[in-house]
Amino acid sequence: MDAVMTKTDAATLTYEQMIAELQQIKVGFENRAYSLQQEEEAYARAGELFKVLEARLLHHQEVINTPLFGGVLAVGGGVGVGAGAAQATQ
């Protein structure tokens, strides 16, 4: 299965790519399409994807400099304002 064989670094994936890969893995499990070894790999991959996804959604912090009129904020989830380079992943 592609989801198992192709292991793109989860951190570089967009949310859409991550959810699509999770769905693909789910379908593989649902249809019993994996061998025992593939299942182990797919299960680990799903865990990695979900971990990255959740971390980015709940704990990710990104600061964007707005050159004109701009204030810079990072809010939500208890994360305060911080410094760092913007790294767009989607």
Add this chain to the structure above:
Amino acid sequence: MNFIETAIKTYRLSELTNRIGESVGLAFGDEVIPIIGEITNLKSAASGMFLELIEKQDDKVLAKVRAVIWKQQLARIHAFEASTGQRLKDGMKVLVRAAVAFDPLYGLSLKIKDIDPQFSIGELELQRLAIFKRLLETYPGRIQCVDDQYLTPNKSLARKSVWQRVALITSANSDGYRDFIHELDGNTSGICYQVSLFDAAVQGVLAEEQIIRQFNLIFQRKHEFDVVVLVRGGGSQTDFSAYDSFNVARACAVFPLPVLTGIGHTRNETISDQMAHQSFKTPTKVAVFLTDHNFAFLLRARKEAEHIQSFALRNHSERKADGWRTKETFGYVLATVLERNRKVLQTLAQELYQAAHRRHQEREEVRRHIATHIGTLAHSGLLARQNVLRLLFESVRLLNPALLLAQGYAVLHRNGERLTDATRVQAGDRLNVRVSNGDLDVTVNHVTLKP
């Protein structure tokens, strides 16, 4: 009298202004009359608001009169602004109720007592309709009105799964800004946001220009954001004109990122609201929507993860069961083979045993038979032999001449020779006849031979 004084009747300026004032007084008195005009040169002062009302036709000014709204009437003006959602401003067409006054120093003026909100609402609506029409004409086919709903390119944009990087256009000092940030910051779902503030006036004459300028800045960095949020709200319910302007509405309609509005107009939607991807009543509601949208994605991902876990467990259980089944099957097969072989061996052994046993039995039988019957046989043989002997003996006994003699038989001798042939006897011969208890000496009288 000089030349002029003698040639024509002249007035001093004060006489003229007094006469005009008298005429105006006679014509209007203290009457408050309705007057339609367009506001221009509006200025606020401590004593009230000063403005001019003009009448235009094809951009040509036909009439212009100064007007004043004394501070005693400002409460009525606030009511007007609340009703219309618009502040008094230049270019606004109004129906005022005013007294006509004439001052020798300041000339003709209107003392505005009230402004009719219904007239202005109608006028504003006409202006709105004109802007809608202009939008439709500017973007034919891209902006459409279907069943009183406006379809715009911005509304058609596909939604990202997560809207986390927010370009926020509002005033940093506005309640709308604080409400929006407060709601995002306190979201209980734990969703994290990156908000970039693009500061712009949200009302007043600079609002439209600054909002458009910030839209342009965001456009240059559009890849850095997921969504644009345009909020106002939290303050006065007046002066939404920037959001009803053609330029801001156009930006909302065709901007390449989804635009969410929370302009805070409690009475109706602005044109920008109707052009944007989605509109909300307040900035807080925009923030709630963002969190709900993102949290829905998180739930979706969690659900997928749970399904994966569930299916993985199912598959694992099935594999385990298969393993047991395999083991059991193998064991069963093995046991069956063994059992079968055992039975074969057992059968063979049994057969061998039975064969041997049978053989043994047969031999034993023979042996027993022999053992059992040997005496009988021997006895029978003996008996048979005894019988034979007995018969022989009997025969012998029966052949005993004495027994025959005793039964009446006799033995003939002639001349010492036993005589058994009658043909050898002749009459007259002398024969010895032996009987059981003696010998007789007899003479033959007659010989008769048997036929």
